[in-house]
Amino acid sequence: MLNILALISIISFVVGENALPDDFIRCRQKDSKLNECLKTAVPDALRKMTKGIPDLSVPPLEPLRVSGMNIESGAGPVTITQNYRNIQLHGLTDSILTSYKADLKHHRLRTDSLTPKMEFVADYVMKGRILVLPIQGKGVANITMLNLVVKHDLIGEPVERDGQTYMHMKDYKVKFIPQRVLLHFSNLFNGDKRLGDQMNLFLNENSDLVFNELKESYEKSLSSVFQDVTNKIFDKVPMNRIFPED
Numbered sequence: 001m002l003n004i005l006a007l008i009s010i011i012s013f014v015v016g017e018n019a020l021p022d023d024f025i026r027c028r029q030k031d032s033k034l035n036e037c038l039k040t041a042v043p044d045a046l047r048k049m050t051k052g053i054p055d056l057s058v059p060p061l062e063p064l065r066v067s068g069m070n071i072e073s074g075a076g077p078v079t080i081t082q083n084y085r086n087i088q089l090h091g092l093t094d095s096i097l098t099s100y101k102a103d104l105k106h107h108r109l110r111t112d113s114l115t116p117k118m119e120f121v122a123d124y125v126m127k128g129r130i131l132v133l134p135i136q137g138k139g140v141a142n143i144t145m146l147n148l149v150v151k152h153d154l155i156g157e158p159v160e161r162d163g164q165t166y167m168h169m170k171d172y173k174v175k176f177i178p179q180r181v182l183l184h185f186s187n188l189f190n191g192d193k194r195l196g197d198q199m200n201l202f203l204n205e206n207s208d209l210v211f212n213e214l215k216e217s218y219e220k221s222l223s224s225v226f227q228d229v230t231n232k233i234f235d236k237v238p239m240n241r242i243f244p245e246d
């Protein structure tokens with residue numbers, strides 16, 4: 001009887017300790033090649049999170065689902081109110097990292113990633129104006145970014161809990177630099193095919209302009225998604241279990 005109780009308490013103790021999955025590559029804090037290690041470990045971890053990590057409530061990353069986002073674009077040449085729901089991001093797990101700068105002492109991580117093809121597919125509703133043209137519609141949007149460079153800047157802070165130190169990310173900034181953006185909105189102008197086709201053509205011919213006007217809103221919305229996913233791990237797994245001390 002006692003043995004069983006002891007066993008149960010050991011099991012619950014082990015389960016209660018949150019750790020990275022065993023097959024994740026560990027990068028030691030004092031590793032003189034820490035940045036090189038992270039350049040390999042992070043994309044490897046992304047691929048291993050394709051289906052999520054249920055124990056840490058990390059959602060599947062392929063596709064990464066986002067419930068919604070609203071964009072109010074200001075007074076520039078592109079003034080559009082957009083509402084996206086049931087967003088699916090495809091392609092994140094194919095990312096590679098081209099540089100990594102970890103400053104663990106100051107809880108700062110900076111990295112550049114390259115995603116060959118990032119698809120943003122969602123139900124949309126929009127209304128507004130691009131240059132002189134009115135635009136409105138309600139359907140499915142597909143915004144695909146090719147050779148997307150993302151500059152990530154993660155600013156963390158130490159949080160002490162139960163005798164452990166966690167590296168909570170209090171800010172996560174991103175900059176998107178796509179080589180090319182392809183846009184498609186189904187069912188524009190209440191399904192008027194001729195107007196819809198013309199507008200999609202126009203959007204793609206001017207995709208640099210259109211994307212530049214909307215970029216900041218996308219960056220803001222997606223950085224908070226990336227921050228949530230990162231904190232799913234960093235708020236649960238103590239820092240010295242993500243970056244072992246020796």
Ligand SMILES: *[C@@H]1O[C@H](CO)[C@@H](O)[C@H](O)[C@H]1NC(C)=O
Nearest residue numbers: 119121142143144182183184
């Ligand atoms: C989105 O657009 C890209 C580029 O045109 C295409 O390759 C992809 O299949 C589209 N995805 C969906 C779900 O329609």
